[in-house]
Amino acid sequence: MGAALAVETLKLRKATAARVAAVAVVVVAPAMSAGFLAAARSDIDGPLAAKIAPMLQGTGWTGLMGFVGQILSIGMLLAVGVVVSWSFGREFTDGTFGSLFALPTPRRDVATAKIVVLVHWGLDVAMAAVVLTLVLGMATGLGLPDTAAWSGAGKALVIAVLSVLLTIPLAWFASVFRGYLPAIAALLGTIMVTQVVTIAGAGAWFPYSAPGMWSGMGGLELAETVTPVQLLLAVPVAVVGAAATVWWWDRAEVV
Amino acid sequence: MTATPALALLRADGVAKRFGDEPAVAGINLDLVAGEIHALVGLNGAGKTTLMRLLLGMVRPDAGRVTLRTDGAPVEVAHVPPPAWRAVGHLVETPFTYAELTVTETVRSAARLHGMTADDAKTAAEQVIDELALRHWASRRTCTLSLGNRQRVGLACALVHHPDVLVLDEPTNALDPAGVLLVRRRLLEAAAGGAAVLVSSHHLDEMARIADRITVLHRGQVIGSLPPGGTDLERLFFEMVYAAEGVTDEEVLAGVTSDRATRDRATETEVH
Numbered sequence: 001m002g003a004a005l006a007v008e009t010l011k012l013r014k015a016t017a018a019r020v021a022a023v024a025v026v027v028v029a030p031a032m033s034a035g036f037l038a039a040a041r042s043d044i045d046g047p048l049a050a051k052i053a054p055m056l057q058g059t060g061w062t063g064l065m066g067f068v069g070q071i072l073s074i075g076m077l078l079a080v081g082v083v084v085s086w087s088f089g090r091e092f093t094d095g096t097f098g099s100l101f102a103l104p105t106p107r108r109d110v111a112t113a114k115i116v117v118l119v120h121w122g123l124d125v126a127m128a129a130v131v132l133t134l135v136l137g138m139a140t141g142l143g144l145p146d147t148a149a150w151s152g153a154g155k156a157l158v159i160a161v162l163s164v165l166l167t168i169p170l171a172w173f174a175s176v177f178r179g180y181l182p183a184i185a186a187l188l189g190t191i192m193v194t195q196v197v198t199i200a201g202a203g204a205w206f207p208y209s210a211p212g213m214w215s216g217m218g219g220l221e222l223a224e225t226v227t228p229v230q231l232l233l234a235v236p237v238a239v240v241g242a243a244a245t246v247w248w249w250d251r252a253e254v255v
Numbered sequence: 256m257t258a259t260p261a262l263a264l265l266r267a268d269g270v271a272k273r274f275g276d277e278p279a280v281a282g283i284n285l286d287l288v289a290g291e292i293h294a295l296v297g298l299n300g301a302g303k304t305t306l307m308r309l310l311l312g313m314v315r316p317d318a319g320r321v322t323l324r325t326d327g328a329p330v331e332v333a334h335v336p337p338p339a340w341r342a343v344g345h346l347v348e349t350p351f352t353y354a355e356l357t358v359t360e361t362v363r364s365a366a367r368l369h370g371m372t373a374d375d376a377k378t379a380a381e382q383v384i385d386e387l388a389l390r391h392w393a394s395r396r397t398c399t400l401s402l403g404n405r406q407r408v409g410l411a412c413a414l415v416h417h418p419d420v421l422v423l424d425e426p427t428n429a430l431d432p433a434g435v436l437l438v439r440r441r442l443l444e445a446a447a448g449g450a451a452v453l454v455s456s457h458h459l460d461e462m463a464r465i466a467d468r469i470t471v472l473h474r475g476q477v478i479g480s481l482p483p484g485g486t487d488l489e490r491l492f493f494e495m496v497y498a499a500e501g502v503t504d505e506e507v508l509a510g511v512t513s514d515r516a517t518r519d520r521a522t523e524t525e526v527h
Contacts, residue, residue: 003367003368003370004368006364006367006373007364007367007368010356010360010364011353011355011356011364014355014356014360015355016355094349094353094354095348095349096349096351096352096353098308098313098347098348098349099345099349099350099351099365099412100368101311101312101313101345102311102312102313102340102343102345102422103337103340103368103369103370104337104338104340104341104368104369104370105337105367105368105370106337110368253313253314253315254308254313254314
């Protein structure tokens with residue numbers, strides 16, 4: 001497993017897709033959140049403040065961390081989802097899957113290493129985005145982080161982690177359909193289904209809806225109805241997705 | 256006193272594989288013996304690549320069995336313990352190259368996946384990069400390399416851990432003459448060092464120079480063997496293929512003449 005982890009870490013560290021996705025989340029999410037909040041504060045009665053108002057859960061640190069939590073709920077799903085799809089699917093589109101046969105490193109270890117490295121990378125990206133949000137909050141005049149800031153940061157981090165876990169089944173899609181585009185299509189389809197399920201009122205029991213609802217995307221009242229059990233459904237989704245992917249890699253043939 | 260037959264390191268017994276209605280490999284027996292270069296020749300679609308995939312466990316046979324000798328005993332490839340695959344190196348179709356990695360990183364990664372420690376992988380990668388004349392490109396990303404140099408990187412990845420069994424599908428594809436010479440020398444060295452080598456190629460003269468055995472495949476079956484070091488292998492090869500197809504040289508020649516006449520008539524029509 002050590003060799004597979006080392007190789008997959010190197011591949012992800014050097015990958016343009018992972019770099020672009022990381023920058024998109026780490027820079028864009030905090031910058032948008034701090035920027036919108038600062039704009040809303042400086043333009044209290046203006047049109048921009050009126051547009052942003054429905055997305056804000058409060059003022060100061062509460063508003064900033066709530067806003068970044070909402071962006072991370074969808075941003076992490078998209079960014080990490082694309083990288084998970086690429087990491088698994090590229091072995092088929094690049095034709096390297098066959099090179100992973102007849103090795104002392106079993107393919108199940110390669111698949112497991114990919115998942116471990118991707119989840120670790122996702123957590124690093126989430127942590128960096130939250131830390132940068134705290135820094136930008138201080139830079140835009142919110143002062144030192146208070147209890148509300150730390151509480152909001154923790155919630156944003158949990159939302160981001162849940163979103164990372166929810167991307168793991170895409171590894172199975174990319175493997176079974178032997179390419180990253182089918183997995184990216186599945187990702188986009190999941191986001192559309194999430195919208196429909198949420199509108200239909202069954203949102204929080206759909207694992208892909210729960211983090212976004214809890215972040216306040218549907219309003220504060222709806223966010224308060226989301227239970228820990230509903231949020232933690234992301235864990236079995238990730239476990240089943242990972243197990244199915246590793247099982248498939250262990251038995252797949254070259255076509 | 257009779258000589259003890261050499262033990263096969265990798266062996267196919269009556270192995271068969273179909274893709275839909277199409278038999279890709281139809282009951283082939285083949286063995287790879289230590290210290291020997293075994294060449295597979297055949298037309299496109301003859302079943303060379305499928306046979307190699309079967310030998311490496313990339314596809315499962317519909318019938319027959321493939322065994323790898325590990326710890327002195329043959330074990331069916333589906334049940335070979337992972338560490339035993341350390342004895343095998345292969346390059347079948349796409350080279351082990353990732354666009355984002357440099358040549359050095361790629362070869363080291365292959366060495367790690369072949370069971371070498373990080374330190375050993377570093378040393379072995381440097382050595383094989385020099386052996387295959389890749390030093391100039393060692394720090395370049397593989398996506399910037401020519402097709403021929405990517406093929407050399409793929410070969411470096413197959414050779415880096417000094418395997419006992421080498422399976423190479425058309426290894427000289429896209430290589431320049433200097434690259435072909437390098438590969439030829441490296442394969443002869445590997446066999447001289449006791450490795451069993453299976454190599455496929457369309458270049459009969461190339462195989463005649465290096466192979467100890469040349470097996471001819473056609474439509475998924477072994478239809479004969481060619482004498483290594485022999486002359487006029489191309490004629491012998493086509494005689495076997497025509498015999499397998501049930502046509503004679505005269506009929507083939509008549510077909511070629513007919514094709515040529517048709518082409519000439521078409522050209523005349525265009526001119527006039």
